[in-house]
Amino acid sequence: MVRVDALSYSPEGVVEETDISVGRCREIIEKQPVTWINIVDIDVRTRQELETLFALHPLALEDASRMDIPPKVEQYDDVLFIVARTIVWSEAIETDQLSLFLSKRIVITIHDKIFPQLEDIRVRIRRKDPKLLKSGTDYVFYMILDTLVDSYFPNLDRLDDIIEGLEEGMIRDPNILSIDKIHSVRTDLVKLRNALRPQRDSFAQLMRIDIPFFKKDTRNYLRDLYDHMILSLDRLDTQREIVTSLMEVQTALVSNSVNRVIKVLTIIFTVTLPLALLTSAFGMNVDFPGRDEPLGFAMALILMIGTTAAMAWYLKRKHMF
8 A cells, every 4th residue: 555754854853744645745845945755655646646746757657666677867857766776685585676756855765665774864864963954855865875775785794694604515515505505596696786787877877967956065975875886796796706606616526426426336346347257157057167066166256256356456556446
C-alpha cells in the first residue's frame, strides 16, 4: 500500500508528517524552504498527482515506478531525476531501486521497499543538525546518495568473510568444498557488478550537469561520492578475481584428486596383472608336467608371489608409489 511521508525544515525548525496525501505535501512545501517527500510503493494515482501538483515529467515517473531501471541521471527543465541502486541481502543478495527527484525546494524519494539507511538522515534532521538545516535541497540530496553508497561497504565486508571462508575450507579439505558454492558467489558478484557499474557513470554525469541551485561546496561532496563509488566497484572486481582464482584452484585440486585415484587403481592393476595371467594359465584345462602334483601347486604359488613381489619392487624403485 502506498505511503507518503514529508519532512520539511529550515534553520528555525523541523516539521514532519507521516502517511499523508500528495496534496498535503504540496501545502507543506509552501511553508518551508526545504521539503523531503518519501514515497513507498507508489501507485498510479500517486503518479498522476505528482505529475499534476509538482509538474514532474511522466517519463521520469514511469521509470520511478518500474523498479528495474539501471542507474541513470536525467534533467527535465529545473528538475533533476536520478535512479540509484542499493544492495539488499535477504535470502540472496540483490539490488533494489531508489528514484530521486530534485528541485530548488523539494527532494522526492520513491522506492518499493523500506530503506533503513534513509532513517539515519531523518534522525539527523529531527535532531536539528546545523549543517543540514542551514543547507538546501542539494545537500540532503547528496546525503541520501552518500548514505546509499556507504551502505554497500558492510555488504562487501560480508562478501569478504564468505570468500575467506571458501579459502579456509579449500585449505582444510578441498574435496568437501563444492564448485557450486564458489560459482554461486561468483554469480552474485557479477550480478552486483553489472547492476552498480552504470551508477559510477551516472555519478560522473551528475558532477558535470549545470544545476543552478547546486552549490559549489556540494559539488565537492559529489566528487567524494564518486570516489566511494569507484572504491566499491574496485572491491567487487577484486573479489570477483579472487573467486575466479578459487574456481581454477578448486578445479585443479579435483583433477589432481581424480588423477591420484586413477594412479592407485593403475598400480593395483599392474601389480596384480601377473597373478591374473598365472591363475588363468594354471586354470586352463590343459595337461602339463606337475599339474596334478603338489610340486606343480608349489611352483604356481612361487611364480605368483615372486612375479607380484618383483613388479611391486620395480614400481617402488621408479617411485610410482
